[in-house]
Amino acid sequence: MSETLGELQERRARGPRSMLMLFDLDDTLVHRRAVFSSWAEEFASQYPEQSGLAAWLTAEDQDGLRPREELWSRVKTRLSLDLPVERLVSDWQEVFVARYAVDPDTLDALRRARSQRWRLGVVTNGDAAVQAAKIAAAGLAPLVDGICISGAEGVAKPHREIFDLAALRCGADLVGGWMIGDSPLADIQGAHNAGLNSVWIADEGIAWPPEHRPPTRSAATVSAAVDLILSLPTQEPVRRS
Template identity: 45%
Template structure:
């Protein structure tokens, strides 16, 4: 029997990306000689990580009169920000329980290879799952069904009876539906498409899937 698959988004699903960005912003403002208003500006213009980094730092360079070129600011951010991420031990425990129960687990995330790989390594999530699909690495993004097919192949699993867990309806939930997966939305977004289930915390996901 082919093992079944559970796909997890990374940012604001397995890890609290927004909280990590806030920690980084406070640190960066401090080392750059800026005050708390700079932190508020960064958070307001970050768009939850969906604003392209080159665009964000082009704006920041102009706003704060920074000498470094945009490319250098982005490269530094990509190295620095992952060091402010963390994963809750209970999340690692939940992933271990899924795998012990016979599920194959994959991280399926949109993003740049270098930054997402650093996050996965720093949080040790790379060792807690069976496979990782980063869009910047595989050349296809959620909600495209193909990224889920790649995740399933890499994890040695099938898509039938599988799950997609994430915080973004247009990428995670739509992608899961495109791949024929059951879907779980994390957080309070209300956009369509609707997921099969919604929880405030990823920790509520594990008992649901383990009961199936």
């Protein structure tokens, strides 16, 4: 059973405070786009008469932002499937989530941070059961001190409250802490809202969207982001520009 906010605050007050790193899940700790692309190619191979099906699925998925029922309603129509949408979604989620894995470089980075006494947490938006299953499949739970899933907590990134809860659950302070993620709004603006430093994870050649406040730093991978933070002689203040 999850601790109440009051219990978390009391536990933190009793112990020493530690430095905090928070991580997004999808397309940060785990490469969701690659997982979906791999699944789409395999699924499309079952329908060789459907030219371009894998690319169509990837576009329709909208990086996971399209509601699952809406996505599978479209798939059902295109492929003339007999099963109800609810069953299609359920069957897909079971197969898809099982593909989640953390690459070795990211695992090593998490271990390096923990060896230097950083507290680590996962903060992710999404359905509670689905995101928890992803975390379990990826084997992340033993490597972090706290997990916050918006669907379970009733609050989502970029709202400050979910970061407050994550810090309490990890037994650390937000002050001087870091948020590492790929979303300019949910992760980086969320970090600003919570008073955290931030590292934006972005593929090479991707420009920062000018309508959003910039991150403290940027990096191509979680491993690079962790090493950057660990290399700093002192904790940088949050950029206010």
